[in-house]
Amino acid sequence: MDAARAVAAVTAGETLDDAFARMSDGLSDNGAAVRDLAYQCLRAHAGIDRRLAVLVPKPLREADRQALLRVALCRLEARPDGAHTTVSQAVDAARALGGDRFGGLMNAVLRNAQRRHAELEAAVAADEAARLQHPAWWLDRLRADHPDDWAGIAAQGNSHPPMALRVNRRRSTVDAAAAALAAAGIGAQAHGTTGLLLDKPCPVSRLPGFAEGVLSVQDLGAQGAAALLDVAAGQRVLDACAAPGGKACHLLEAADVDLLALDHSEARAQRIADNFARLGLPGRIAVGDAARPDDWWDGRPFDRILADVPCSASGVVRRHPDAKWLRRPKDIAQFASQQRAILDALWRVLAPGGKLLYATCSVFRAENQDQVAAFAARHPDCRRLTLSGAPDLSLLPTAEHDGFYYALLQKAADAA
Known part of the structure; x- marks a missing residue:
């Protein structure tokens, strides 16, 4: 039941992290199993819904009941050897939620799913979005941006993260x-x-x-940021979108720098503070919008800036499977606009000769290569530095690390 509540929250527009944070006090004792089932259901969302479209052609109006059907069918598909227990528990949960009538529907749906397994598998196989467990528009963008790797990226997006x-x-x-x-x-x-x-x-x-x-x-891919930014003792460093603080902590572990960790949310900034305290690190923390430096900048330029900007999270979707269902095609352009504003604002606070590392956990070109190329074209005082001999570093998700993008930009030494 708790996993279904989380899935219902996502289909209503809430992130899975926020849903579990809100539900944390009321979760049952087997919280880890609940989380695992919710994540599993969201990873398999498209395939589950394609099966349900065959079994229940008209979706239920009640979001909580539809979510319980999704979770029950997901568990049945994942654990066919435990089908009897799954059906029994799902029917009990359905009766508790919607009475005997919904309990009867749940029983019929799951029994039909067992009997019509081959038919359901054929329906999934005939639908690319269902088969590859991603929205069609997402797959189209992957295909356009990574014509040789798109299928592998999609497969990694459905896997359990390292x-x-x-x-x-x-x-x-x-x-x-x-x-x-x-x-x-x-x-x-x-x-x-x-x-x-x-x-x-x-x-x-x-x-x-x-x-x-x-x-x-x-993640191993995220650990690359500290080395790429090339920090040295005594430098003023800004981590502009820092929460939960992993990269800021890594920078402080790497060198004795004067680091400011910035985030727009007080609650998220507290997570940075908790990590600094656990690791015994001396970083400073501020709450503010990276795109509005006048609200938090003291006027002294930074030698190094890490701009780990908000993005679609398309490179870490196996950790955040809700992103596949919360994102819409128009969101990519909105993220790109936000990234542009942050980059332009942060360039103002970078010292002449200083370096800015642009980073995302996206695999979409609009947020990565296209964004950096457009920024360099707008700023004549920007020089793109090579990373391992290439103009940037694009890490596609693998069994060892998530998907990340990095580009290192240097401000001209004689910039005003």
């Missing part, structure tokens, strides 16, 4: 942290000077050293 850790090198090393994990029975592979990729995800409560600030959870 879990990676960043070692706080002020407190430990990758080798020492890996040894501690191994002693705790947790397998991990080292990546670079700060990264560890777990063989399988586990609760942070099991991670030796997490509470003491030795480890943080951060």
Whole structure:
């Protein structure tokens, strides 16, 4: 029932994170299983709805009942060996929600799903959006932006995300942290000077050293930002869209910099403060809009700026499957407009000769390559620096990391 409540909230326009935050006090004891089922249902949303369209051609008007049908059918498809238990529990939940009539409908739908399995699979196979578990417009954009990789990107978007850790090198090393994990029975592979990729995800409560600030959870692709920005001791650094603070913390772990972490939300800024405290880091925090520096800037330019701008999250959709169903085609242009405003505003506060790292967790060109090219064309004092010999770095999602985009821009030394 709780998973269905979360799914219903998403179909009503709420993010899954916000839905679970609101529901947290009322979640049942098996909260982890509830979350897993809700995420699973949203990843498979298109396929589930295509099956339901065959079984119940007219969707139910009550969003909570339709959501319960989705979740029950998702669980039935994922656990065919536990079909009897799934049907029994789903019918009980349906009766509690809508009485015997809805309980009877639930029973009929699930029994029909078992009997008509081949027919339902054929319906899904004939519908590309259902088969690939993404909205049609999203797939069209992937195909246009990544003609050679679009299908693989979509497949990764339906997978379970990897879990990676960043070692706080002020407190430990990758080798020492890996040894501690191994002693705790947790397998991990080292990546670079700060990264560890777990063989399988586990609760942070099991991670030796997490509470003491030795480890943080951060995707390997996200860990690239600190090295690309090339910070050095004594520099003034701005993380302009910082919450929850992973990249800001990594920058502070990398060098003794004077860092300001900015976010538009007080609640999100508190998450940055919590991470700074756990890791023992001295960063400053401000609440403000990155596109309006006059509200928070003290007039002293920054040597380095990380602009990890708001975006579609199309590169991390396996972590946020609700994004596939909350986003609309027009949203990409709106994100691009917001990104443009932030970039233009932040360029004002960057010191001559300073560097700005533009970052997104998107795989859409409109938010990445097109955005940076348009910015460089507007600003003659902007020089694009190469990353590993290329004009930018586009990380498509893989089994090891999420999808990210980076471009490094330098302001002319003689800029006014």
